[in-house]
Amino acid sequence: MSPRGEVALWIAQRASAAVLALCVLVHIAVMVYAVQGGLSAGEILGRTRGSAGWAAFYAVFVAAVAAHAPIGLRAIAIEWLGWRGRSLGVALHLFAALLLVLGLRAVWAVFA
Amino acid sequence: MAMLQVDVWRGREDGRYQRFEVPREESQTVLDVVTYIQRHLEPALAYRFACRVGMCGSCAMTVNGVARWTCRTHIARVARDDRLEIGPLANLPVIRDLATDMREFFDKWARAKGQFAPTATRKDAPARVPPGSRSRATANAGIECIGCGVCYASCDVVAWNRDYLGPAALNRAWTLVNDVRDGARVERLRAVSGDAGCHSCHTHMSCAERCPKQLSPTASIAGLKRAAALALLKGEL
Numbered sequence: 001m002s003p004r005g006e007v008a009l010w011i012a013q014r015a016s017a018a019v020l021a022l023c024v025l026v027h028i029a030v031m032v033y034a035v036q037g038g039l040s041a042g043e044i045l046g047r048t049r050g051s052a053g054w055a056a057f058y059a060v061f062v063a064a065v066a067a068h069a070p071i072g073l074r075a076i077a078i079e080w081l082g083w084r085g086r087s088l089g090v091a092l093h094l095f096a097a098l099l100l101v102l103g104l105r106a107v108w109a110v111f112a
Numbered sequence: 113m114a115m116l117q118v119d120v121w122r123g124r125e126d127g128r129y130q131r132f133e134v135p136r137e138e139s140q141t142v143l144d145v146v147t148y149i150q151r152h153l154e155p156a157l158a159y160r161f162a163c164r165v166g167m168c169g170s171c172a173m174t175v176n177g178v179a180r181w182t183c184r185t186h187i188a189r190v191a192r193d194d195r196l197e198i199g200p201l202a203n204l205p206v207i208r209d210l211a212t213d214m215r216e217f218f219d220k221w222a223r224a225k226g227q228f229a230p231t232a233t234r235k236d237a238p239a240r241v242p243p244g245s246r247s248r249a250t251a252n253a254g255i256e257c258i259g260c261g262v263c264y265a266s267c268d269v270v271a272w273n274r275d276y277l278g279p280a281a282l283n284r285a286w287t288l289v290n291d292v293r294d295g296a297r298v299e300r301l302r303a304v305s306g307d308a309g310c311h312s313c314h315t316h317m318s319c320a321e322r323c324p325k326q327l328s329p330t331a332s333i334a335g336l337k338r339a340a341a342l343a344l345l346k347g348e349l
Contacts, residue, residue, distance in 0.1 A: 001306075001307060003301075003302045003303075003305035003306055003309070003340075003349060004305075004344060004349050006305050006306060006307065006309070006311050007305050007311070007340045007341055007343075007344040007349060008344060009311075010311045010337060010340075010341060011341050011344065011345075014341075075312070078273070078307075079269075079272040079273055079312075080272070084307075
């Protein structure tokens with residue numbers, strides 16, 4: 001990959017990590033707070049259904065995961081498997097798309 | 113007289129350790145031990161040294177599993193039960209016995225654009241660099257490298273990726289990035305941002321842990337990552 005591409009990936013990795021750190025904290029804090037009266041599907045859906053705020057929050061969470069995980073896997077693939085080049089790029093884009101689709105589908109399911 | 117049991121690597125990559133008995137002396141260094149073996153027990157032993165005072169960077173070897181400069185490493189600090197195992201540096205091809213082929217190590221300094229690129233000529237006045245300036249202080253932090261290869265031999269990323277430029281070459285690049293007289297900053301950042309450049313560093317810090325000059329190549333590499341990111345965002349890269 002070109003130096004520009006390499007640096008861009010590094011920035012994306014660090015930026016998505018910063019977003020993830022915040023999202024995970026909010027996610028866990030809300031979970032701990034919400035289960036105090038017992039946790040049920042109904043209670044979760046009652047909070048998320050129709051809530052544009054929570055849908056936006058989790059959409060951002062999913063996007064950060066879809067950016068962060070494949071870049072990390074790329075380093076592992078290069079160092080441990082010696083896998084490089086175009087085929088690796090294609091595989092990682094597919095993996096990112098998979099994370100994005102599955103994640104957004106779940107977000108939609110608790111929103112709609 | 114107390115004796116040291118010393119296992120010394122013989123041959124190339126497919127060699128083996130050979131046992132020698134060496135008299136224990138006061139204030140003895142690992143290099144003293146190797147030199148004793150070469151002068152009294154095995155004249156064919158291949159090893160490398162020059163200054164004997166920690167300046168030239170040529171005597172680094174693996175001592176009891178750890179890369180060290182042997183001229184400044186006292187036996188009292190590293191021998192376990194009067195036993196020593198001395199081998200060539202890791203991550204480099206072995207020429208013979210304790211001598212490694214350092215070519216790829218130094219070629220990587222060149223690939224990381226470790227050469228100073230002047231912006232002035234001999235007709236210009238000497239540059240004035242305030243000693244207290246930030247860039248001067250940052251360059252100073254990495255400038256005492258003696259090129260011994262201890263960091264390179266200790267680096268896991270070098271072991272995983274043979275193209276990785278390594279801590280010493282990247283540290284050198286970082287001192288030049290902070291040299292206000294140098295004119296190749298962007299080219300250098302490009303050179304160290306490739307597949308095998310500073311972005312491959314995992315911040316294990318083995319280089320900083322083992323550097324005999326107590327430099328922190330890890331900090332230099334982190335500086336290169338930041339500088340490259342800023343250069344990309346400014347559209348320079």
